[in-house]
Amino acid sequence: MSGNPNSSPPEQVPASKGLLRRTVLSLGIALGAGTALTRSTAGPGPGRAAADPNSVDQPSADPGSVLDAPAQRPGPSMPTKSLETAHGKAVALTTRMAKPSAPLRRYRNVFKGDPDVTAEFFRTGQGVLKIAASAAGLSGQLQILDAATGVREKQINPFPGNGGGVGATVYDAARATLFAFGAENIVQRVSSAGMVSTGYSTAKGTTNASFAVATDSKGRIWNGNYPSGNATRYDPASGATLNTGRLRADTQYVRSLAIDSSDTVYAGTGASNPAIFSWDTDTPGNVREIPLPWRTPTGFVRRIEAHGDLLFVYVVGPDGKTIFSVYRTSTGTWLTPPWRWLPSGMVTASSGDNADVYAVWSGAGSHRLMRIDARTLDAAFVCLVPGPPEAMEFEASGSQGYLNLLCGSGKGFRVARISLDNGNSVRDVPAELAPRIFKLQTLIAPAGNKVYFGGYLGDGIGSLDPVTRRTWRSTPAAGIRQIEGMLAYNARTLYIGSYTGGVIFRFNPATGSVKKLIELRDKYLQSRPIAWTTAGGRVVAGTIPDYGRSGGALVLIDPADDSTRVIVDPVPGQSILGLVGDGDVVYGTTGIKGGHGAPNDATPAHVFAWNVAQGRMLWKQALPGEVEINSPLLVSGALYVSTSNGVVQMGKADGTPLATYRLLERWAAAKYRTSSIEALPGHNRIVHLCGGTVTLLDLGRKTRTELLRGTYSDLAVSKQNKLLLVDNGTDIVEVAVGA
Numbered sequence: 231m232s233g234n235p236n237s238s239p240p241e242q243v244p245a246s247k248g249l250l251r252r253t254v255l256s257l258g259i260a261l262g263a264g265t266a267l268t269r270s271t272a273g274p275g276p277g278r279a280a281a282d283p284n285s286v287d288q289p290s291a292d293p294g295s296v297l298d299a300p301a302q303r304p305g306p307s308m309p310t311k312s313l314e315t316a317h318g319k320a321v322a323l324t325t326r327m328a329k330p331s332a333p334l335r336r337y338r339n340v341f342k343g344d345p346d347v348t349a350e351f352f353r354t355g356q357g358v359l360k361i362a363a364s365a366a367g368l369s370g371q372l373q374i375l376d377a378a379t380g381v382r383e384k385q386i387n388p389f390p391g392n393g394g395g396v397g398a399t400v401y402d403a404a405r406a407t408l409f410a411f412g413a414e415n416i417v418q419r420v421s422s423a424g425m426v427s428t429g430y431s432t433a434k435g436t437t438n439a440s441f442a443v444a445t446d447s448k449g450r451i452w453n454g455n456y457p458s459g460n461a462t463r464y465d466p467a468s469g470a471t472l473n474t475g476r477l478r479a480d481t482q483y484v485r486s487l488a489i490d491s492s493d494t495v496y497a498g499t500g501a502s503n504p505a506i507f508s509w510d511t512d513t514p515g516n517v518r519e520i521p522l523p524w525r526t527p528t529g530f531v532r533r534i535e536a537h538g539d540l541l542f543v544y545v546v547g548p549d550g551k552t553i554f555s556v557y558r559t560s561t562g563t564w565l566t567p568p569w570r571w572l573p574s575g576m577v578t579a580s581s582g583d584n585a586d587v588y589a590v591w592s593g594a595g596s597h598r599l600m601r602i603d604a605r606t607l608d609a610a611f612v613c614l615v616p617g618p619p620e621a622m623e624f625e626a627s628g629s630q631g632y633l634n635l636l637c638g639s640g641k642g643f644r645v646a647r648i649s650l651d652n653g654n655s656v657r658d659v660p661a662e663l664a665p666r667i668f669k670l671q672t673l674i675a676p677a678g679n680k681v682y683f684g685g686y687l688g689d690g691i692g693s694l695d696p697v698t699r700r701t702w703r704s705t706p707a708a709g710i711r712q713i714e715g716m717l718a719y720n721a722r723t724l725y726i727g728s729y730t731g732g733v734i735f736r737f738n739p740a741t742g743s744v745k746k747l748i749e750l751r752d753k754y755l756q757s758r759p760i761a762w763t764t765a766g767g768r769v770v771a772g773t774i775p776d777y778g779r780s781g782g783a784l785v786l787i788d789p790a791d792d793s794t795r796v797i798v799d800p801v802p803g804q805s806i807l808g809l810v811g812d813g814d815v816v817y818g819t820t821g822i823k824g825g826h827g828a829p830n831d832a833t834p835a836h837v838f839a840w841n842v843a844q845g846r847m848l849w850k851q852a853l854p855g856e857v858e859i860n861s862p863l864l865v866s867g868a869l870y871v872s873t874s875n876g877v878v879q880m881g882k883a884d885g886t887p888l889a890t891y892r893l894l895e896r897w898a899a900a901k902y903r904t905s906s907i908e909a910l911p912g913h914n915r916i917v918h919l920c921g922g923t924v925t926l927l928d929l930g931r932k933t934r935t936e937l938l939r940g941t942y943s944d945l946a947v948s949k950q951n952k953l954l955l956v957d958n959g960t961d962i963v964e965v966a967v968g969a
Contacts, residue, residue, distance in 0.1 A: 311897050312875040317853050317887035323927075326935040331924075333963035340701050340962055341670055341685045341692040344640040345370070345663035349621035351377060351634055352401035352408075354422070361621065361636055361645065362408055364396035366687040367666035368959050371395035372410055372420065377634060380645045380659040388418035388426050391941070393669025393686040393959055397440030400451055402466050409466075411440040411453060417464070432462045433473040442487035442497070446511040452495060454484025457827070461487065461497060463514065474514045477507045482827045483530060486544075490536040490559065491584070496520075498531025501778035501827025504545060506531055506557075523555060523564040528778035528827075533576045538584030538604050544576050548776065549752045550731055552576075556607065567607045579622040580604075581631060581650075588612070588633055588650075590619050597637070599648065613653035616644040636661060640706065669959040675948035676718030680739065681962060683944075684713025684726075691716075691726060691737060694962060708744045710735055717762035717769060719789060725769055727759025732773060734759055734785065736792065747787065748794045755779045756798075757825055760903060761818065765811030766842030772806030772818055774902060780824035780831060782806035784816075786842060801838055801850055803831040807903055808871070810862040814843040817882070819871050821858035823900040830900050835859040837871055837880050851885030853878065857900035861907045865929065866914055872907040874898045874920045877927055893918055893925045893934050908947045910967060917953060917967070919945040924955065926967060937967065 347363040354360060359377040368391070374384040388396060394413030401408050408420040409429050415436040419429035432439045435458040442454030442461075451464045455473075459481035463472045477484065477499055486498035493511040498504065506520040522531075528548045535542040539560040545553045554572050556565040573589035574597065580587050587602040589609075599612040617637035625632045631650040638644050643661035648654070668685025675681045681694045690704035691713060704710055710728050717725040726735040732750030737743070750756035750773060757779075761772030771785040781799035784806065788794075800806070804820035811817075818838050822831040835858055838850035853859060861872040869880045876893040880886070898904060898921075905920040914929035917937075924938040924945070944956040953965045 312856060312858075312873040313878075313890055313892050314855055316890035316892070317878050319889045321889050321891050321932060323891060323893075323932055323934045326933045328935045328937065328968070330939075331937045331965050331967070333957070334966055335696065335964040336957070337694055337696065337699060337701075337962045339667050339960050340694050341668040341683060341688060341703065341960075343367070343666045343668055343685070343689055343703070344706075345643060345665060346639070346689075347373070347620055347643075347663060348397065349636050350399055350401070351621055351623040351636075353403065355403065355406055359634065361661070362399045362401065363620075363636070363661075363663060364399050364410065365666055366393065366395040366397070366668075368393055368395070368669050369667045370664040371412075372399065372408070373664060374424075375645070375661060375663070377645055378657070378659075380661045382662040382664065384424045385664055386420055386424050386426065388412065388420060389414060391959065394438075394440070395666075395687075397438075398443040398453075400443050400445055402449070402451075404449065405466060407466070409451060411443055413438045413440060415439060415455075417451075417453070430462075430464045430469070430471055432471075433458045433460050436462075441483065441485050444487040444489045444495070446489050446493050446495075447491075448493075448511070450511065452487055452489065452511075454487050454497060456484070457482040459484060459499070461495070461514070463511070472514065474509075474517070477517060478503075478505070478519075485530045486532060486534045488534040488536040488541065490541075491538070494559070496534050496536065496541060498534050498543070498545075500530030501528050501825070503527060504529050504531045506534065506541075506543070520557065520562075524553070528776070530777070535576075535578055537578070537580040537587045540587070540604055542573065542578060542587075544572075548755065565607060567602075567609075569607075569609050574618040575620060577619040577622050578602075579624045579633065581624055582626045588622065588624065590615060590622075592618050599633070599653075601650075612650065613648060613655070615648065616646055616658060617642060632656065667960050670956045670962070671944055672713045672716055673944035673946045673954060673956055673962070674716050674718055674724075675946040675952075675954055676724070676739075677721065677949045681946070681948070681954060682716060682718075682724065682739070683956075683962075684716070686712065686959075688712055691724075693739070696962075696964065704737075704742065704744065709733070709746060710737075710744065714758040714774075715760040715762050715771070717764070717771075719764070719769060723789070725762060725771070725787065727762070727771055727773075729758045730776075732756040732759060732776070734771060734787070734794075745792070747792050748785070748796075750783065750785065750796065751776050754783055754796050754798055756783050756796075758902075759785065761806050761809040763809040763811040763816055765816040766814040768842050770809055770811065770816050770842065772809045774805040774807075774823075775825040775828070777825045778827040780804075780828045782820070782824075784818075784840065797840075797845075800840060800847060801836050803833070804836060805902065807858065808861045810864055810869075811842075812864055812882070814841055815848065815882075816840050816842055817862045817864075817869055817880075819859035819862050821860075821900060821902060823858070823902060830857070837862070837869075837885055839882070839885065849885045851880065851887070853887065858898075858902070858904060860903055860905050863907050863909055863916065865909045865916060870907065870916065872905040872918060872920075874905050877907060877916060877918060891927055891929075891934075893927060894920060894923060896921060906945050908945055908953075910947065910953070911951050915967075917945065917947070919943075919955070924965075938965065 349363040361375040372386045388410040389412040398411040406422045417429040436455040459476040483500040533544040541557040574592040578589040621636040623634045633648045647657035668688040672684040692703040712729045715727045724737040756773040757776040758774040759771040769787040782805040784797040786795040808819040834852040835856040839848040877891040879889040916927045926935040
């Protein structure tokens, strides 16, 4: 998911209502749900309509809520257990028992980043103003700051092991409890003492509940779900949950939520045909659609804010650009503001009577607080603020109005308090936010001592020198976002594929310089350059398409002049997950999962051969029952590919399956790159990694040996023949492999 996290504003409601009403979303979390390693499933049934809107809420423990939407859209009618049927000859393997391998060396927390948070203000039962700052990463997921001093009081990780971290929070004042939302279907409860416990379960099939959160006047919490395309209502007082039906047949994301003073819910959707839907909080079965004023075939209604009878609406289209518009609910009309700037951070706040809306206009190095008249939309300058806002709250104190802000980015966060009567700053203190530790992905070990990697929802490329233990990372100004795949071309060139825009960079590890070669999203609708190799004198990348799209691409890069050629959809409807080159031919593997929000392809995953010099497909071979094939590899001239359960040998001439080496017994849904294989020098040995289990396949001896079982993910073999793995998401370990 990756990208620039954007905050959302808190809305203040009377304390008697118990909850601060807010809508929060983090692009980092949102796109994290859509990253290469994010969980996603394909289910059996089409959506069904919502039931009687007057039905009684069901207890949260009961998965059969009367308004439950089915988990998924229709999937392929094929087995999802990899290698359930052998492809070619089933090779009988002897299991060798081995003493578990212990890492020889461990390098901890190698990829750190500056704070990058979404946030909300909330008041304790004693009326003390606090900040709940949430972030992606494996640490610093939820930080509680004192708003008066900026001092960090608590640092909590409600989703240990989940690099998506926390994407949204909501405060239940009646129970002095924060609810934390992440890339999971369980919402976690965080007590005032920082203790974490299970809050509630969202709708069936949900894999990410962090995109959209709001509360109604009765203190009930609403959240949007992916990929079930519906919303969940939870009552903290009774523990009851209710799930709406899928809002529309093609909806997978409920990406934004807002609730106005009349208790009308407004839900923004995506990825296909984004729209706004509304319903009353007590009758969620009576859904109305508010069409957008322009046609957007794919994208997201990223954020909705309710201010009186105004909706501030932010839509991200297929080109990745944000469109801002205003909708007046009392007249049902879309309005054009008399100003052309985008409210910074998509964060605004209303005055107590909703007569004024406050937003920040960022540009030319300054950040101007503006007062917008809710009747005319005219904007007037109030004062300068320390930075772009991450959270904003209006506060009435007697006859005076104040605005509390968390401003800044990177290391420069500050907490400010502005008097709205005169524009003077009452308070401006540093915000003590902790840095993030990223979950590692895309590990490569080119010639030399350096190991390079990217981070899940990370920013830039990092490296480790195992000899000196020194780490390095590129600056945010380099433009590299979450890295999906890399190729070490030579000592002075690494090619990098970055998400979300499908951007390809040439990176010089000697100088640290970065050159952008192509962005694939706008013209080719591609998002993740995940697979890399060389063939026919070209660097070749394979991609996963953008949100709501199916069909990957091959990108051919000429290293001599950086020119590119793109072949879209070489295997119709399927993403390209792995590549390996041999002379003029590139061998590739595919998966049935397209961009997040798109239906899975109905045909099995493929292995294919493409002649780069001739520009044509030589052959493509479907492997029945397989939803994802990865990591093509040449060992002693023979072609092998990986699945979640083992390794298949393919004929290079025509793609005929020759032999199946079954290593594991796993059930898995269609994802991206859940398995990988690497060759060990000599002896025809292959290391297979899936689900934290590392298995050694000896092709000559026909044996399998389980080397490791744990929290291992990315795999690389260095030119010094060292086996390198990512452990616990944050550490790089070196492991010995016996003869």
